[in-house]
Amino acid sequence: MNCSDADDPTDNAPTNHEDGTSPESGNAARIGSELPITQKKREADDWALVLMSEGIASTILRITPVGGDIRRPHRGRVTFTVTVAPEFQERARGILDAWRIERAERALRIALPIPRGATTLETAMAYAFALTLLAFHLGLKSSGRWEPLIDLGRSQAVLVLEGQWWRLVTALSLHADIPHVLGNTLFGGFFLAAVAGRVGIGFALLGFLVSGTLGNLANALYYGSAHSSIGASTGVFGLVGILAGLAAWRRHHLHSTGRGAWVAFAAGLGIVAMLGSGGPRVDFTAHLFGLAAGGLAGVLVAIPLASRPEPGRIGQGIAMFLTLTCFVGAWHFARTA
Template sequence: METPSDQPVVAFESSHRAPCQEVSLVLQAIGISSEIARDKNGWVVVVDAARHSVAVDEIDDYLRDKSVEVPRVESRVRLFGGAVVGVVFYVSILVSVFVLDGISAYGVSWSDVGHMRAGDVMSGQFYRTVTALMLHADALHLMSNLAFGGFFGLLVGRIFGGGIAWLAIVVSGAMGNGLNALLREAGHTSIGASTAVFAALGILVAHALRPRAGDASTRMQRWSPLIAGVLMFAFIGLEGERTDVLAHTTGLVSGLVVGALCSRLPERMFASEAAQFAAAGITFAIIVLSWAIAATG
């Protein structure tokens, strides 16, 4: 015959099974056997009556400790539309300028009027910082920038939206060319979208470094995007006989600055179609106006 001390007693109850399983594991870890059962109100954890008070104290301590733990919040990056459309325009513009330059369309030597020459830029021909981004020496040069620029541009477009992303890329690419001209001797020339490509990489790194609420990552985890960006830069930005390493560097730095500024904009702006269309229109206007000045200047 069982004595009252042998009877199982409820030590914990919940409307869901999962918390009971968690408590049962806690009790098991300290050597108290328990069972999970269902009653009319939900789920319960029962223990021997002789161990009831010890079990309840242990459960209370566990729940108290758990309540003061800082929850780790997995912050998800919100994504926006227009990224693919932006890449399509990027490819279309670069290919179009390459063809127009090849045939000297409209009687204009596009390379001559649009390349970035440090002395010309410093004398006030700032449009060259934009036009030079769309000129390429040959098909291989073009294809390389189409591939890497399309990839990084797609990623930037996903986090900022297509219009704002490409405005940021073009502006930071032009800033990179301007800074490159500032640091070079007057006769230095440069062409190619690679400055904008590395600007896009800098924008991505800056966005990844942005502090997020509830982020419980370690210092190494927080700085890992910058480390990854530097490694990527070293992998694709330092090779090649005609590589303008300083232009790549200034593009990356400019992208970090512009990306940090864009990351502080409210998300409602990225979600706004009006803002995205306005940014796309400004980007297109910058490109057209720069070439118009180049062709008539």
């Protein structure tokens, strides 16, 4: 044969070892290739301690290459490994592999955001926002302005696609009747508080707005006709999606298989099926799109939260201000356009 390991001159380059052995001396060459190799002496010390705790004697080996092989990343630089007696090598490899996996998982658990739960103030603010939806509906009904504002603010697919983007936002604050608004007030406050316990109340409100708006947009694109919808439920199920996205990202990184992530999204779909699919006037597709938009937002939020602390009061205040400004601005456009 023209190519073989035996004919590779770089594999025969001499290597100096701390204990005086050479690559041709059997055990050292075999052990160095089968047990872990590291460029950090401290890590090799840890391996030796782990093996000692399991009753296996080992020696730290310093490998100083003389030649180099670009196909092998550790060639050409000083590395460290541990040597054990041949009869303990299989067991030592299993012990070190298990220890390294456990250490990596422990480090990841520390990095992942741990749900802290909403504070009393965040819970109160979540339900205050939800009750505002109820108060807004009752105020429109009592003043006789409900029907005119429904015409101005509902998310009608044709008009949205013609450029009346503000309807994507204003529709979130309108409701058809008392049962409709009461359901969104109750469940909206609950899920808003749940999201606030993970990202803060300001970003929870912003998540409601963004996922609800994107859900309405996707719904308009899906129908592309005279279909119209109103209600905060698209944003409420967006909050469910955010919770599912946060949980899915966390479960995916804490489990060796990908099934953990799908469990969270399956739970979100179950909630939509139970709460958002009954009745002839229920816009089920809007709920699904809200869930999907929220799920994407949840995953995107989880990534920076893994390496940065939760935004503080200033960040939460800015997010809350943006949310309220978008609602007020959308209604301004609806009334003046």
